[in-house]
């Protein structure tokens with residue numbers, strides 16, 4: 001049984017899905033809807049001075065609702081822990097997927113890379129940069145859709161303020177970090193993300209890192225050189241794209257805008273990458289709202305819709321998203337009988 005009393009009655013907590021430097025992720029069940037969710041449990045003591053990373057991630061996730069970004073459902077802060085309830089991706093990490101397949105065919109790499117470019121183009125359009133792109137931060141759903149996670153290192157480029165950072169504000173994984181970031185030069189988050197996406201594309205196509213060495217100094221030298229091995233099986237078009245993304249000089253690096261138009265990305269696709277979000281914060285699903293209005297005892301579906309639109313990322317937001325997920329998967333959207341004193345439904349939070 002889970003020892004997290006703050007989750008009692010709302011979620012049943014199951015086994016651990018993974019652990020990171022500052023916390024762990026547990027599989028859980030959203031009790032009202034029986035939907036699976038993933039709960040990131042972060043211990044404040046373990047975080048220490050990194051505490052702002054959680055706030056950074058929450059602020060970003062509140063604004064970044066996109067089909068290729070793992071969705072935030074519910075956010076609970078207690079005295080010593082954060083509980084971040086998110087969409088459950090049952091396909092696991094892209095990292096494991098590549099390891100299992102060694103490397104991907106161009107067509108499969110393209111299927112995933114188009115979704116990553118879609119997520120990053122959207123993140124940049126909202127004034128953010130992810131800054132820690134790597135296969136461990138890409139999750140897969142059961143139907144092999146890609147979901148971006150871990151926005152703890154992302155940066156908001158205030159409108160107008162040039163997005164200039166130096167090393168201290170970000171310590172993404174060195175193997176994926178852009179040369180300018182490693183040199184501690186002023187860098188732009190967007191350009192650093194393009195470099196990391198280039199590294200990611202290389203790992204998808206080749207099944208290895210382009211710049212790698214056990215000795216960190218030698219690895220940095222390799223990154224600064226921008227020279228990487230191009231296996232015979234790489235098509236001319238994929239080589240051309242990799243060279244455009246892994247340009248050491250940021251100004252020479254391909255932009256996301258040009259990337260979206262690149263022939264490799266659009267090969268055998270009739271539609272360009274749809275990078276804008278398919279979700280509309282102002283559009284609430286009426287079927288879901290109706291079922292919730294009955295359960296929560298709201299006088300009308302419209303009143304329930306107004307409440308959901310507050311997006312408080314409380315249990316109500318979590319219930320809305322869990323029911324929406326059920327509906328999207330063709331499952332019926334039901335809640336226990338109308339909540340009242342007799343049934344044991346959790347209190348209305």
Ligand SMILES: Cn1cc(Br)cc1C(=O)Nc1[nH]nc2c1CN(C(=O)N[C@H](CN1CCCC1)c1ccccc1)C21CC1
Pocket residue numbers: 017018019020021022023024025038039040070086087088089090091092093136137139149150
């Ligand atoms: C590994 N795995 C295997 C299966 Br099957 C499902 C999963 C799985 O983790 N699914 C999953 N769904 N939703 C999530 C996850 C994992 N997950 C994560 O947020 N996972 C990250 C993984 N990071 C990659 C580099 C460092 C840590 C994490 C962050 C902090 C602490 C622990 C884990 C969320 C909550 C968003």
